[in-house]
Amino acid sequence: MSDQITLLTFKAGRVDYNPPSKHLNPLPQKGKITVSRSNDEDAPLLSFVWEPRGSSKNDPSVERDELMIFPGEAEWLHVSQCKTGRVYVLKFNSSSQRSFFWLQDPPAGDKLDEISEADLKIATRINTLLEDVFADEVDITQDANESAAPNGDDVEMADSVSPRNNTTTQTPNLTNLLRSIVIPSGESGSATNSAEIPASSTPILNITDAITPSQIASYASSLDESDSKLTNLYNLLPSEIPHNKYELLRVLQSPQFLQGLNSLSSTLHSSEGYNVGQLVSQELGMPYRGEGIEGFLRGVLAALDEEQHPDASSDGDGEMQE
Amino acid sequence: MSSSGWNTLESDAGVFTELVESLGVKSVELDELLSLDADQLRAVAPLYGVIFLFKYTHSALAPTTHGIPQDGSYDPDAEHAIFFARQKIQNACATQAILSIVLNRSDIQLGSALTEFKAFVEGFDSELRGETLSNSELIRLTHNSFSRPTPFVDETQPQRQAGDDDDLYHFIAYLPVNGTLYELDGLQPYPISHGACTDETFSEKIVEVLYRRIARYPEDEVRFNLLAVCHDRRELLAAVGDTEGLLREEEKRAEWRRENVLRRENFVGLIYEVLKGVLGDVVVNEGEVGFEKMISDAKAKTQKRIEEAQRRKMQSNS
Numbered sequence: 001m002s003d004q005i006t007l008l009t010f011k012a013g014r015v016d017y018n019p020p021s022k023h024l025n026p027l028p029q030k031g032k033i034t035v036s037r038s039n040d041e042d043a044p045l046l047s048f049v050w051e052p053r054g055s056s057k058n059d060p061s062v063e064r065d066e067l068m069i070f071p072g073e074a075e076w077l078h079v080s081q082c083k084t085g086r087v088y089v090l091k092f093n094s095s096s097q098r099s100f101f102w103l104q105d106p107p108a109g110d111k112l113d114e115i116s117e118a119d120l121k122i123a124t125r126i127n128t129l130l131e132d133v134f135a136d137e138v139d140i141t142q143d144a145n146e147s148a149a150p151n152g153d154d155v156e157m158a159d160s161v162s163p164r165n166n167t168t169t170q171t172p173n174l175t176n177l178l179r180s181i182v183i184p185s186g187e188s189g190s191a192t193n194s195a196e197i198p199a200s201s202t203p204i205l206n207i208t209d210a211i212t213p214s215q216i217a218s219y220a221s222s223l224d225e226s227d228s229k230l231t232n233l234y235n236l237l238p239s240e241i242p243h244n245k246y247e248l249l250r251v252l253q254s255p256q257f258l259q260g261l262n263s264l265s266s267t268l269h270s271s272e273g274y275n276v277g278q279l280v281s282q283e284l285g286m287p288y289r290g291e292g293i294e295g296f297l298r299g300v301l302a303a304l305d306e307e308q309h310p311d312a313s314s315d316g317d318g319e320m321q322e
Numbered sequence: 323m324s325s326s327g328w329n330t331l332e333s334d335a336g337v338f339t340e341l342v343e344s345l346g347v348k349s350v351e352l353d354e355l356l357s358l359d360a361d362q363l364r365a366v367a368p369l370y371g372v373i374f375l376f377k378y379t380h381s382a383l384a385p386t387t388h389g390i391p392q393d394g395s396y397d398p399d400a401e402h403a404i405f406f407a408r409q410k411i412q413n414a415c416a417t418q419a420i421l422s423i424v425l426n427r428s429d430i431q432l433g434s435a436l437t438e439f440k441a442f443v444e445g446f447d448s449e450l451r452g453e454t455l456s457n458s459e460l461i462r463l464t465h466n467s468f469s470r471p472t473p474f475v476d477e478t479q480p481q482r483q484a485g486d487d488d489d490l491y492h493f494i495a496y497l498p499v500n501g502t503l504y505e506l507d508g509l510q511p512y513p514i515s516h517g518a519c520t521d522e523t524f525s526e527k528i529v530e531v532l533y534r535r536i537a538r539y540p541e542d543e544v545r546f547n548l549l550a551v552c553h554d555r556r557e558l559l560a561a562v563g564d565t566e567g568l569l570r571e572e573e574k575r576a577e578w579r580r581e582n583v584l585r586r587e588n589f590v591g592l593i594y595e596v597l598k599g600v601l602g603d604v605v606v607n608e609g610e611v612g613f614e615k616m617i618s619d620a621k622a623k624t625q626k627r628i629e630e631a632q633r634r635k636m637q638s639n640s
Contacts, residue, residue: 072630080577081570096357202621207593209627210620211600219600229599236592240583251584252596260589284594294617297597301605301613304598 004047007129008035010122014050014065015087015100026085026102029056033101035126037133044071044133048090050101067099071133076126083113088123117221120249124214131212204293206265211297213261217252221245268296328413328462329469332585333375333491335549336578337468338420344464346433347424349554358532358548363525366552370430371423371497372528374535375416376546393534394505397515404499405440407451409508414456417465419493421455422506423551426499435460452508468585496531497551498524503531 012033016025034049051064072093079087079100086103108116128135204210223230225245234243241247251257268277269292277291281299287306289298331337338352350370355362363369390396400406405425409415424430425440432440439458443451455461495506496516503519519527536546556575559567604612 081574083570083573098356202625204617204620205624205627207597209623210616211597215600216596219596219603222603223599229595233592233595236595238583238587240580251592254581254584256581256584256587257589257592260587260593263588264590264593280590284590286594293620297601297617300594300597301601304602304605307598 003039004036005039006034006036008122008125009033011053011104012050012088012101013104015102017098017100024079024082024087024100026087029059029062030054030104031056031062035129037129041134045069046071046129046133050099065099069130072131074130076123076130078115078123080113085112086115086119115246115250117249120217120221120253123253124217128212128214203269204297205269207261207268207293207297208258208265210293213253213258217249220248220252265293268293327466328411328417328456329466330413331416331465331468333416333493333547333549334581336581337585338416338549339578340582341417341464341468342420342424344467345461346435348431348433349557350424350430350551351554352420352549352551353555355548355550358529358536360525360529363528363550366550366555367525368429368521368553369524370427370551370553371495371524372532373416373419373423373493373495373549373551374532374546375419375491375493375549376539377491391505391510391514392538393531394514394516396510396512397502397504398512400500400502400504400513400515401448402445404504404506404513405443405451406448406506406513407443407455407508408448408511410452410456414462414465415493415508416491417461418452418455418508419495419506420551421461422495422508423497426497426504426506448512468582496528503527505531 009032011031013029013031014027016027017023018025030053031050032053034047034051036047036049037043038045038047046069048067048069049064050066052059052062056062067090074090074092077089077091079089082102086107088101088103090099090101092098103119103122105116105118108114108119220230220233223233223245230245230248231243233248237243237248237251241251264280268280275291277295277299278288280296281288284303286299287302289295289302331341335352335354339350342350342352352373353366355366355372363372405422407418407422409418421436424432425436439454439461443454446454492507492509497504497506498519498521501518501520503516503524505514505516507514516527516531532548556568556571559571601613604616608615
């Protein structure tokens, strides 16, 4: 293991999955998961190891498990159907292989299934690493050292839970916004508005190539409860979703939100010839800074700048209401 | 344009369950089965039928040689005895497969709209039934209410990048009807019979049939999924007084509703605001240089993804 770089460790137990009954049976042993990669820059493999810790180390029937994962091969998903603990599944895209685990760090509140911010951080971190082993070098290793954790710290879990598997296939959906967009016939961007369109050989094909979903989640989780920006985000949630940080983070980490990012990306990118970027910026009340995802992101930056320095605004084509 | 089109639907048990309910069908739900196993199927009794769906490639979608199905036998006479419709529109196939099950089960309460539809198409041949289904305003609008229309992409995006989102699924219904196990696949000319079968033997028989089907595909060619069309679990659990199980099912339903709410969202406003926030942090911490670095890193990442996809494609072709 000396040539492995540890990226993340946290306390978790294994969960036996029994397909015929669809039941998950959490195993009582204490354990930890260590995510690491090789020192070798040419080996983009992620090592995912479960091993017993504490008293469970002495149990000869408990074996260490190691999985080697290729980039993009697997996802770490919350099994929200489980209400008696916080269960996650490592789900492989290429096969039906699934490994279930229950988190053994104490829960955030009284509810057994309440996901803590630490859990969400672990989840975003794992998913980032599953995408790209070299994502970044920051180590958010939790204290999985048994001596530091008194026994009472570990959570217990009820016997059996019934999960529903979370497989969703992601079909791109287009936004309502686009319903209102009409292709301008032969109209070119007005001279005053069209900023320099950055020339580039390789366009950005997805917003998430620039800003990852985990960056978005950690931004939202970093906001203070009293921050008006957070209230602003709550107000943009669907009306059926409760206005709190936990629900906001769940939305931001949902496959549906990711689809939203994908479909906006594909619209901005694939419709470049139709000045769709200009229409999107008009719709959002944001300065226009060119087509494509790069132009869109430059527009977002310009909008931010205008908000922070309202007097310096010279574009006049966009005003963002707080 | 979009006013007459059928959108692609996410193949998800929560979507399909709400869809059949919206069509007026009573006490039916769909559940994803995690494995192909007779015990698992028996566990969801009463089971009305199953839907087999797979992400297809061209070779996977050519299941017939001329005149004979690869498994089972064509049953042209069944065309009028049961509801079978030829598939006219690719995106309607999920809804069509579900209808192939509910319209053929006399023990399912259809509601007035589907009862009417069934009576209307009764004398039609499978071609005309397919046309009628495709043209049904009610069914199409209900189907489309689970996703947003894609008028823009349809016109401007004839050539999509192969890879990430290219999910083309085909849905096939299997169910026991009139003492026979039928495979109802709208791309086939007739219903396909897999021999004598009752409700009692269905769990057993369908597993054999599906194993044979899966065995025909190269291992990494298709991804498949299995949905059980069964009776509303909550009613069964309530009947036996299983409050804990009932609670679990109610939570499952609540989660389905939540996901369906999110599916109807475009999130453009939310995306805009969170991106502004993230970019704000980037600029505060690293200045404009940080933003430019982010842009160039993103291009590199896109480039890498494209190369990765091409490499995988070449591997799978070889």
